Amino acid sequence: MSTVRSDITDDGNSSVNSSINNGGEVIDQKEKRIVLKTRYHYRDDTVRYFKMNRNKQFEKLMKCYCALQSLDFDNTVFFSYGRRLSPEQTPNELDMKNGDEIEALID
Template identity: 40%
Template sequence: MAEGSTKFIKLKIKAQDDTILHFKVNPSTIMKDIFMSYSSKKQMMNYKIFRFFFDGKRLSPKKTVNELGLKNGDEIDAMIHQDGGGSACNY
């Protein structure tokens, strides 16, 4: 690639309610920046309430688009993190 030319990648992030947001990113963009942008568009203050997955594997916010092997048109799943799963009490 010639210096000064940038090839962008279009990614989709799909929420649990099936809404999709589209992002046009540089391959060297770290995922944290994308996650923060997604959270902002969803009017959430902290991206860490979401878990992001691609092909069933959780994405690291420290990796770049290239490092994760994401390609043009790939779809990322966004799930809201929920704590819990404690034992049920029988009264």
């Protein structure tokens, strides 16, 4: 299983950063940012880490993830702990914490 970390910038682009703590645990020192673990099980079980502001909508993360994984955004559904995520939602709205996992599934 490979691990990749991406930072989502305000313009929706991502930059890849390979610095992951031992054991895959990600700790972000800034409270206004959150690091989320995103996984797509059906291809290669690659885990990608995205760092984003807690009050930013998931849409940028979802579109960036789909582009990196060559998935069709309109046919991909994202879940976190059994609840479907909407592109308009934010990590703050869902009370998400660092390291929470998001799963991508084909609709």
